[in-house]
Amino acid sequence: EDQVTQSPEALRLQEGESSSLNCSYTVSGLRGLFWYRQDPGKGPEFLFTLYSAGEEKEKERLKATLTKKESFLHITAPKPEDSATYLCAVAAGGTSYGKLTFGQGTILTVHP
Amino acid sequence: EAQVTQNPRYLITVTGKKLTVTCSQNMNHEYMSWYRQDPGLGLRQIYYSMNVEVTDKGDVPEGYKVSRKEKRNFPLILESPSPNQTSLYFCASSPSDRNYNVLTFGAGSRLTVL
Numbered sequence: 001e002d003q004v005t006q007s008p009e010a011l012r013l014q015e016g017e018s019s020s021l022n023c024s025y026t027v028s029g030l031r032g033l034f035w036y037r038q039d040p041g042k043g044p045e046f047l048f049t050l051y052s053a054g055e056e057k058e059k060e061r062l063k064a065t066l067t068k069k070e071s072f073l074h075i076t077a078p079k080p081e082d083s084a085t086y087l088c089a090v091a092a093g094g095t096s097y098g099k100l101t102f103g104q105g106t107i108l109t110v111h112p
Numbered sequence: 113e114a115q116v117t118q119n120p121r122y123l124i125t126v127t128g129k130k131l132t133v134t135c136s137q138n139m140n141h142e143y144m145s146w147y148r149q150d151p152g153l154g155l156r157q158i159y160y161s162m163n164v165e166v167t168d169k170g171d172v173p174e175g176y177k178v179s180r181k182e183k184r185n186f187p188l189i190l191e192s193p194s195p196n197q198t199s200l201y202f203c204a205s206s207p208s209d210r211n212y213n214v215l216t217f218g219a220g221s222r223l224t225v226l
Contacts, residue, residue, distance in 0.1 A: 043217030
């Protein structure tokens with residue numbers, strides 16, 4: 001069974017205080033790992049796709065990295081508008097081609 | 113505007129009264145999926161569809177039905193809703209190429225079953 005565990009559950013930062021969110025996964029044959037952002041009252045919004053260990057993607061203050069067991073979402077000098085829930089998801093190989101398993105999310109709050 | 117539209121956005125119903133949550137996308141996407149989101153449990157996949165007339169179960173399909181008669185529509189049917197189906201539901205779609213897990217989500221439908 002595919003499993004995705006995100007930590008911490010909640011993270012409070014001061015504006016400008018850099019940190020990282022973790023996504024650990026267990027999957028039989030990773031086809032892709034995905035990061036989404038969800039604002040209150042809205043659907044998740046796509047951020048990044050990572051396909052293989054060692055891959056990195058960047059977007060503004062966010063940088064996602066991938067190893068064989070986990071992914072990190074690094075947030076550099078965050079701003080209050082970065083406050084949101086960040087979701088990690090994995091897609092496995094095999095016959096379950098359309099299945100996507102999400103973690104529980106990390107609630108990020110950035111204080112001015 | 114490219115989007116996934118869900119209706120209704122909010123619904124309060126009673127146990128056993130059949131209901132349908134509609135989902136429509138205007139991006140010509142092949143892949144569509146339904147999720148429910150519950151506190152502490154995250155997003156869990158209910159059903160997904162790789163294309164018209166092709167549907168498959170996700171992790172929590174019990175109590176739900178879906179159909180994919182047209183490419184743009186993927187309704188979620190609760191034949192006999194129960195209180196444990198009270199949740200926030202999201203429909204999502206994506207293209208069928210390598211980016212097919214790059215999902216575009218709808219705004220969500222909050223369902224309460226009394």
